[in-house]
Amino acid sequence: MSTLGALSMAVVATAPMLVAAPAAAAPLSIGGATITRTVAQADGVRDVYVRSTAMKAEMLVKVLPSRVNAATSPTLYLLNGAAGGYNGSSWFDQTDVIKFFADKNVNLVVPVGGVASYFTDWRRDDPKLGHLKWSTYLTKELPPLMDAAYKGSGRNAIAGISMAGTSVFQLSLDAPDLYQGIGAYSGCAMTSDPIGQAFVKLTVARGGGNTLNMWGPSTDPEWVRKDPYVNAEKLRGKAIYVAAGTGVPGQYDNINAPGIKGNVTALAERIAAGAVIESATNYCTQRMQTRLRSLNIPATFRLNYPGTHSWPYWQDDLHNSWPMFSTALNR
Structure with missing residues (x-):
């Protein structure tokens, strides 16, 4: 399922996921958050349930612990897009992360939820999306x-797709010392100019939310404070990988491509809506490239390749950015 299709279905499931499961041995509590239970899946993934003080809810986190025998392991946080990881829209559903990271010493942590939230702390509770303090949860609690649970080394990187391609920069601004590496795949690293604001508002509205409850009206200074483009200087010292296609159909935009598998409707959606969104993120990404270059901040950019707003390209980006992450995490 495409990210666009999954977002439409995810609107009915914006509350944190609660799933019946066997109780864990003993709760682990640190700094306002508690692991209440862990359920092991057959593929090595663990469904970890976290009671978050910030979110006022039990949150689901899918974790793939390092399978390399090491004293400690760094952590790579992978954020899903605007569909929140529901209805088949997760990294574990759509990519080969289980196979790709089988021989790599890293813990993968994929939070579930965050539909149309931009993974930020919202100013007020939203009638549709609820109580949202994602930044506090992701940067301070989790x-x-x-x-503590998975022998973490204290070194972290974060990557995200689409909506989360903006959020990964914003979370780094919120917690300057937390992440050594940032990967933004098909995101828009601009929030305060008219185009960036329109992109954010459209994404939130598709999930049923209202950005007035997130950062206030368009003239509110919070839109500027959350803008990675404006605040790019604060990203200095991070390992950065940014990618976006042109929106023109590419190698994964055909009837036999991953995620399509003969589904004509899915292909039409990928080529139509996916092309428009990707061309917009390409514009933002080119602007971000110019901005970082003007500040002499090193970053790796993958731009102007034929491709739409879809998972197969993001899997390629994860593969391509992993050497950068590995170096930053183990430095």
């Missing part, structure tokens, strides 16, 4: 908890 990392020490994951390190």
Whole structure:
């Protein structure tokens, strides 16, 4: 399922996921968050349930612990897009992360939820999306908890797709010392100019939310404070990988491509809506490239390749950016 299709279905499931499961042995609590139970899946993935003080809810986190025998392991956080990882829209559903990371010393942590939230702390509760304090949860509560549970080394990287391709920069701005590496795949690293604001508002509205409850009206200074383009200087010292296609159909935009598998409707959606969104993110990404170059901040950019707003290209980006992440995490 495409990210666009999954977002439409995810609107009915914006509340944090609650799933019946056997109780864990003993709760692990650190700094306002508690692992209440863990359920092992057959593929090595663990469904970890976290009671978050910030979110006022039990949150689901899917974790693939390092399968390399090491004293400690760094952590790579992978954020899903605007569909929140529901209805087949997760990294574990759409990519080969289980196979790709089988021989790599890294813990993968994929939070579930965050539909149309931009993974930020919202100013007010939203009638549709609820109580959202994602930045506090992801940067203050979850990392020490994951390190304690999975022998974390304290070194972290974060990557995200689409909506989360903006969020990964914003989370780094919120927690300057937390991440050594950032990967933004088909995101728009601009939020305060008219085009960036329109992109954010459209994404949130598709999930049923209202950006007035997130950062206030368009003139509110919070839109500028959350803008990675404006605040790019604060990204200095991070390992950065940014990618976006042109929107023109590419190698994965055909009837036999991954995620399509003969589905004509899915292909039409990928080529139509996926092309428009990707061309917009390409514009933002080119602007970000110019901005970082003007500040002499090193970054790797993959731009102007034929491709739409879809998972097969993001899998390629994860593969391509892993050497950069590995170096940053183990430096």
